[in-house]
Amino acid sequence: LAAEMAQLGDIYCNDAFSAAHRAHASTEALARLLPACAGRLMQAELTALESALGQPERPVTAVVGGAKVSTKLELLGNLVGKVDNLVIGGGMANTFLAARSIDVGKS
Structure with a gap:
């Protein structure tokens, strides 16, 4: 193609x-x-x-969303050392919620 x-x-x-x-x-x-x-x-x-x-002004918060955590692991690993707060949303958040035994339904 x-x-x-x-x-x-x-x-x-x-x-x-x-x-x-x-x-x-x-x-x-x-x-x-x-x-x-x-x-x-x-x-x-x-x-x-x-x-x-x-060289950002502090504090720095990064908001990352998406469906699959597996495609963003490298990005998250890089961000965690550069930001003061990391907010994970979208379908990706369900992976972290499930890891903490929080029911995410069919997601």
Whole structure:
């Protein structure tokens, strides 16, 4: 699929920060087949992230959500040493609640 998509363009510009970590045909594979760069929106996200985590004003609270904790373990491990408070929400919170024997129903 990525090879077919690559035939439609000359350069791959990723401007989707929220999907940049996914190994999909339309992101990771396409970036390997074409000359690739980050777009201006991606640059703005990375600049904001560096500002928030590089030398932030304290206290710093990070809010992380999502469905699967397994895909964010590395991120959580990095954040825990850089923030004063870490708030976990979304479906990911259910993993932590269940570990504390709190009933999360069918989630």
